[in-house]
Amino acid sequence: MAQISLTVNGKTVSADVESRTLLVEMLRDKLHLTGTHVGCDTSQCGACVVQVNGMSVKACTMLAVQAEGAKVLTIEGLVNEDGSLHPMQEMFREHHALQCGYCTPGMVMSAIDLVNSHPEGLTEEQIRHGLEGNLCRCTGYHNIVKAIAAAWPIMHNKVPMAAE
Amino acid sequence: MVVDGIGASVKRKEDLRFLSGRGNYVDDMNRPGQAYGHFLRSDVPHGKLNKVDISAALKKPGVIAIYTGDDFAAVGGVPCGWQIHSKDGSPMVEPRHPVLAAGKVRHVGDPIALVVAETKQQAKDAAEAIILDIESLPAVANLTAALAPNAALVHDEAKGNICFDWHIGDKAAVEAGFAKAHKIVRLDLTNNRLVPNAMEPRAAIGDYDVSSGEYTLYTTSQNPHVIRLLMGAFVLGIPEHKLRVVAPDVGGGFGSKIFHYAEEAALTWAAAKVKRPIKWTADRTEAFITDAHGRDHISVAELALDAEGHFLALKVDTQANMGAYLSTFAPSVPTYLSATLLAGVYKTAAIYAEVKAVFTNTVPVDAYRGAGRPEATFLLERIVDVAAREMNMDRVEIRKKNFIPKDAFPYQTPIALQYDSGDYLATFDGALKAADYAGFEARRKAAAAKGKLRGIGISTYVEACGIAPSAVAGALGARAGLYEVANIRVHPTGSVTVFTGAHSHGQGHETTFAQLVSEQLGVPHDMIDIVHGDTGKVPFGMGTYGSRSLSVGGSAMVKAMDKIIDKGKKIAAHLMEADVHDIEFKDGKFSVVGTDKAKSFGEIALTAYVPHNYPIEELEPGLEETAFYDPKNFTYPGGCHICEVEIDPDTGVTQVINFTAVDDVGRVINPMIVEGQVQGGVAQGIGQALLEHAIYDESGQLLSGSMMDYTMPRADNIPNIFVGTETTLCTHNPLGSKGVGEVGAIGSPPAVINAVVDALRDYGVRHVDMPATAAKIWSLIDANQPKMAAE
Numbered sequence: 001m002a003q004i005s006l007t008v009n010g011k012t013v014s015a016d017v018e019s020r021t022l023l024v025e026m027l028r029d030k031l032h033l034t035g036t037h038v039g040c041d042t043s044q045c046g047a048c049v050v051q052v053n054g055m056s057v058k059a060c061t062m063l064a065v066q067a068e069g070a071k072v073l074t075i076e077g078l079v080n081e082d083g084s085l086h087p088m089q090e091m092f093r094e095h096h097a098l099q100c101g102y103c104t105p106g107m108v109m110s111a112i113d114l115v116n117s118h119p120e121g122l123t124e125e126q127i128r129h130g131l132e133g134n135l136c137r138c139t140g141y142h143n144i145v146k147a148i149a150a151a152w153p154i155m156h157n158k159v160p161m162a163a164e
Numbered sequence: 165m166v167v168d169g170i171g172a173s174v175k176r177k178e179d180l181r182f183l184s185g186r187g188n189y190v191d192d193m194n195r196p197g198q199a200y201g202h203f204l205r206s207d208v209p210h211g212k213l214n215k216v217d218i219s220a221a222l223k224k225p226g227v228i229a230i231y232t233g234d235d236f237a238a239v240g241g242v243p244c245g246w247q248i249h250s251k252d253g254s255p256m257v258e259p260r261h262p263v264l265a266a267g268k269v270r271h272v273g274d275p276i277a278l279v280v281a282e283t284k285q286q287a288k289d290a291a292e293a294i295i296l297d298i299e300s301l302p303a304v305a306n307l308t309a310a311l312a313p314n315a316a317l318v319h320d321e322a323k324g325n326i327c328f329d330w331h332i333g334d335k336a337a338v339e340a341g342f343a344k345a346h347k348i349v350r351l352d353l354t355n356n357r358l359v360p361n362a363m364e365p366r367a368a369i370g371d372y373d374v375s376s377g378e379y380t381l382y383t384t385s386q387n388p389h390v391i392r393l394l395m396g397a398f399v400l401g402i403p404e405h406k407l408r409v410v411a412p413d414v415g416g417g418f419g420s421k422i423f424h425y426a427e428e429a430a431l432t433w434a435a436a437k438v439k440r441p442i443k444w445t446a447d448r449t450e451a452f453i454t455d456a457h458g459r460d461h462i463s464v465a466e467l468a469l470d471a472e473g474h475f476l477a478l479k480v481d482t483q484a485n486m487g488a489y490l491s492t493f494a495p496s497v498p499t500y501l502s503a504t505l506l507a508g509v510y511k512t513a514a515i516y517a518e519v520k521a522v523f524t525n526t527v528p529v530d531a532y533r534g535a536g537r538p539e540a541t542f543l544l545e546r547i548v549d550v551a552a553r554e555m556n557m558d559r560v561e562i563r564k565k566n567f568i569p570k571d572a573f574p575y576q577t578p579i580a581l582q583y584d585s586g587d588y589l590a591t592f593d594g595a596l597k598a599a600d601y602a603g604f605e606a607r608r609k610a611a612a613a614k615g616k617l618r619g620i621g622i623s624t625y626v627e628a629c630g631i632a633p634s635a636v637a638g639a640l641g642a643r644a645g646l647y648e649v650a651n652i653r654v655h656p657t658g659s660v661t662v663f664t665g666a667h668s669h670g671q672g673h674e675t676t677f678a679q680l681v682s683e684q685l686g687v688p689h690d691m692i693d694i695v696h697g698d699t700g701k702v703p704f705g706m707g708t709y710g711s712r713s714l715s716v717g718g719s720a721m722v723k724a725m726d727k728i729i730d731k732g733k734k735i736a737a738h739l740m741e742a743d744v745h746d747i748e749f750k751d752g753k754f755s756v757v758g759t760d761k762a763k764s765f766g767e768i769a770l771t772a773y774v775p776h777n778y779p780i781e782e783l784e785p786g787l788e789e790t791a792f793y794d795p796k797n798f799t800y801p802g803g804c805h806i807c808e809v810e811i812d813p814d815t816g817v818t819q820v821i822n823f824t825a826v827d828d829v830g831r832v833i834n835p836m837i838v839e840g841q842v843q844g845g846v847a848q849g850i851g852q853a854l855l856e857h858a859i860y861d862e863s864g865q866l867l868s869g870s871m872m873d874y875t876m877p878r879a880d881n882i883p884n885i886f887v888g889t890e891t892t893l894c895t896h897n898p899l900g901s902k903g904v905g906e907v908g909a910i911g912s913p914p915a916v917i918n919a920v921v922d923a924l925r926d927y928g929v930r931h932v933d934m935p936a937t938a939a940k941i942w943s944l945i946d947a948n949q950p951k952m953a954a955e
């Protein structure tokens with residue numbers, strides 16, 4: 001057992017973990033942040049994607065002890081204090097980019113990184129390619145691609161966010 | 165005026181919790197005092213289980229208990245919910261399916277022991293200390309091996325590994341059709357075995373309350389009441405009032421979470437033994453070797469045509485893999501859910517089908533999105549394309565010539581079903597137009613100029629949803645009723661809670677059903693809650709599968725709401741001193757016809773619960789009604805899918821460029837959700853056609869047993885999917901809805917393969933079995949040097 005401390009969604013937390021505990025296990029089992037999901041055991045599905053120090057990371061591919069001192073952002077941390085959503089979350093809702101919701105947190109976290117890392121613009125092909133690490137069994141991806149394309153201009157301040 | 169009622173693309177209610185990480189899936193739940201379960205599973209495909217030595221494992225840290233097959237000898241086996249009879253009238257062979265393996269292991273993944281420990285890791289660690297003595301036996305890993313003479317037997321009682329040998333249709337009429345045929349087209353095809361792979365792996369928590377003697381099972385299920393019935397009545401002998409089954413948010417099902425699985429029974433039983441809740445969550449590897457697989461049929465089809473290309477008769481001989489044990493609905497899939505659909509959208513005069521169901525040393529096979537109907541559709545739409553080519557006819561013409569015309573409904577097929585409504589030409593023409601079929605040859609040429617082989621494929625289909633009526637399903641072998649239940653509770657201030665037996669695991673019921681209730685009762689969305697997935701709350705139900713939620717579950721709601729409105733009218737008549745026949749209910753108001761007297765829905769609700777001025781002699785207080793709706797017939801969605809592909813001849817890689825689906829799903833409540841359902845189904849169909857394959861090696865090991873080996877469709881494998889609808893209403897349910905959950909997965913695979921074969925037309929390729937992987941296509945191209953010069 002080792003005690004680690006890190007920042008999760010803006011709060012400093014500490015937890016006792018085994019050296020074999022995965023980051024995703026710590027988030028779910030110790031910190032009860034169950035929005036981050038586990039869909040596979042071979043780092044294929046992306047259901048577990050979170051941000052570590054601003055980069056999207058598969059939380060099943062990283063040990064909890066490796067996150068010592070890191071800043072971790074999970075799907076729960078994307079929601080603003082007043083309950084309003086991040087533009088990517090809004091666009092997922094607007095474009096019906098989720099069905100069962102299981103892949104959704106990881107999808108949203110990956111999508112945010114994808115948009116952030118392409119300030120110059122994103123083609124449909126780039127979006128589809130950029131989602132290579134995330135599986136969705138429900139939506140056929142069509143609406144996920146649409147949602148990400150719609151979030152790009154909002155996140156890069158190109159147009160005001162559509163009033164709902 | 166009702167806003168956001170029927171026909172509006174209302175944004176989903178459930179999305180807020182899913183998008184903010186507040187979903188409540190089984191693995192997100194923890195019960196006080198919870199222990200963890202881990203199943204030790206067979207890695208031997210077929211073997212004699214001589215001894216399971218748990219003595220060392222029991223001493224491992226944190227271990228609470230370990231159970232093996234012997235502990236379950238006194239409880240029932242995992243039951244099968246559908247009984248088929250063979251041609252000779254004998255019932256199918258139904259071997260015992262023990263909760264934990266007893267005497268023998270029959271597939272890789274067969275559970276042998278349940279280890280209960282303080283933590284997940286301790287349970288896993290202890291399982292490694294269990295010593296197994298398994299004597300390996302020869303295994304039959306596929307249909308051909310299982311049916312070979314002198315093949316090893318999966319179950320001693322199933323001679324030749326045959327579960328049943330069934331048939332349907334008029335054999336003599338088919339033979340007469342063949343005798344007068346101008347041409348007989350034969351096609352051998354395989355429907356590839358698939359792993360459903362809902363993104364949420366199965367999970368369960370068994371719980372037991374010592375003081376009340378009540379069991380609770382939290383499980384990833386599409387139909388908690390069915391699980392309660394099967395597990396309570398057949399396996400563990402727990403009466404319904406002492407057993408609650410909860411299926412909270414469920415991360416996709418696609419059929420694989422219909423079935424009652426051994427783990428559910430083992431955990432529930434063990435929780436009472438250790439007097440603590442026990443939680444188990446499958447990892448993906450476990451899902452691959454325990455979730456029921458889909459498809460896996462081998463068929464020979466023969467179609468007889470006259471000189472003009474009319475279909476005279478169809479004969480089909482199918483072998484269907486059941487796996488090692490009969491899963492809940494497995495026997496119904498190749499029979500009543502597949503063979504009966506072989507008329508498709510065509511007027512074929514005579515049809516005869518035979519199905520041999522076969523045991524193998526593989527994971528059980530059962531319903532997967534479409535369940536039997538994709539197999540029938542693939543067979544039919546492939547043989548129609550082959551027939552067109554061999555008759556030198558156009559693929560569009562041969563279909564049009566044989567469609568059941570729209571004035572022929574209700575249409576009695578020669579193979580049991582009676583279609584109530586449809587307009588196959590409308591969906592066909594709609595799809596041809598949306599896909600710009602007429603302009604395709606120019607696109608083919610343009611692709612050829614870039615060195616690509618472009619092809620277009622059409623498929624039409626009809627499917628049967630909302631399996632029904634109960635009496636008919638019972639006569640065909642179903643061991644349960646197939647109605648649905650709704651309870652509508654109007655609260656004193658006029659808000660509404662709907663308890664439905666249907667279950668949502670991605671379908672968006674909380675939104676669609678609220679639209680239905682809002683439309684009918686005139687109550688705004690924020691005053692309506694939909695409750696599902698808990699046998700402790702919902703009176704009864706059969707769950708969600710076979711695209712039945714709206715057509716059967718929604719119809720039950722309409723029936724219950726009719727009762728609410730009837731009662732409301734009586735209360736309103738009393739309050740306004742009018743005759744009940746003069747009361748009209750519209751837009752949330754009860755009014756006296758021809759006057760301006762009216763009472764709101766809320767006022768009537770309040771009166772029902774505060775009955776000071778109330779017709780108490782004739783009417784009970786309160787406003788809550790329950791309805792059971794038993795359908796009068798199946799519903800028959802139909803449509804046309806068109807796929808355009810490009811093949812790179814150098815690599816064999818097939819890319820789907822365009823996909824068009826025009827479907828008739830009956831009345832649409834929420835078009836946004838309907839489009840999403842079709843797109844998701846089409847993606848699974850493209851996955852089946854091009855990528856996915858559960859492959860066992862000869863010894864019975866699953867080779868594509870992880871997401872690294874089993875190719876799941878990713879965003880760049882799937883194109884944008886155009887979805888259109890052409891509507892005819894279902895004539896026998898109050899909503900006119902037919903169902904949409906499965907159409908995408910049913911219509912798409914043959915459209916893709918027809919496009920692939922079309923792209924390869926200059927290579928003399930007659931048929932390609934699924935999945936059309938790059939390696940397979942490249943080999944075909946390599947082996948069949950082009951006859952391009954002819955063009």
Ligand code: FES
Pocket residue numbers: 037038039040041042043044045046047048049058059060061
């Ligand atoms: S759970 Fe991390 S990639 Fe699947």
Ligand code: FES
Pocket residue numbers: 097098099100101102103104135136137138139363415416670
């Ligand atoms: S929404 Fe269900 S897996 Fe993506």
